[in-house]
Amino acid sequence: MNWVTTNLRLPEDNYMELKLTAARQRTSLNALIRNRLGITIQPANKGKFWHLIDQYAKTVSRKHPGISFSQKLIADRYEQ
Amino acid sequence: MKVLDASVVIKLLIHEQGSNKVRELVDSGEVLLVPDIIFVEIANTLATKTRLSPAQVIRGLELVYQMGFREIHINKEILLASASAAKKMGTAVYDMIYAQIAKKRGLKLITADVNFARKTGFDFITLLKD
Numbered sequence: 001m002n003w004v005t006t007n008l009r010l011p012e013d014n015y016m017e018l019k020l021t022a023a024r025q026r027t028s029l030n031a032l033i034r035n036r037l038g039i040t041i042q043p044a045n046k047g048k049f050w051h052l053i054d055q056y057a058k059t060v061s062r063k064h065p066g067i068s069f070s071q072k073l074i075a076d077r078y079e080q
Numbered sequence: 081m082k083v084l085d086a087s088v089v090i091k092l093l094i095h096e097q098g099s100n101k102v103r104e105l106v107d108s109g110e111v112l113l114v115p116d117i118i119f120v121e122i123a124n125t126l127a128t129k130t131r132l133s134p135a136q137v138i139r140g141l142e143l144v145y146q147m148g149f150r151e152i153h154i155n156k157e158i159l160l161a162s163a164s165a166a167k168k169m170g171t172a173v174y175d176m177i178y179a180q181i182a183k184k185r186g187l188k189l190i191t192a193d194v195n196f197a198r199k200t201g202f203d204f205i206t207l208l209k210d
Contacts, residue, residue, distance in 0.1 A: 021153070025116075035151050050107070053092055053143055060140070061095040063131050068096045070087045070192045072129040073121060077172040 085191035
């Protein structure tokens with residue numbers, strides 16, 4: 001993917017709102033705007049990313065045999 | 081483009097029924113939408129319903145942030161529509177937010193919540209099957 005750096009003119013109120021949202025989400029204004037436009041940046045090394053996920057899931061599964069986090073999350077919604 | 085429910089995404093953090101199917105979805109390169117509340121929901125489940133250490137909870141959330149989902153900010157319009165529909169159909173507001181995002185955009189919602197799908201009867205809901 002080729003990338004282009006550009007200037008963007010925005011109303012000040014919208015700009016401030018975006019800056020605040022980015023700060024709250026601990027992300028950059030760049031990343032926030034890209035995200036809202038539906039532009040996602042996949043991890044540079046997908047294989048490594050899935051390896052990290054697998055490692056994490058394996059560790060978690062050992063600690064929680066037979067447990068479904070999905071079902072716990074669903075139950076959580078109705079316990080609030 | 082599809083909307084993913086938190087009950088689906090969290091399956092990537094543990095080996096449980098449907099985890100492989102979720103991996104296929106996320107790895108497909110298709111644009112996947114999630115409301116920003118998904119991070120709060122997953123954080124809450126990891127923090128309050130598991131035996132994970134604080135560091136493991138943070139690690140799990142970091143991995144979810146790296147999955148490359150397109151985040152949808154929950155604005156007033158989405159929240160009001162979700163609260164109203166949830167009240168009418170007897171569901172929680174949380175899952176209804178995902179449904180309203182999918183409905184408004186004419187997209188499929190993938191969920192693992194069988195009861196929510198049955199209660200609402202929404203034809204745009206697809207249950208995750210292994």
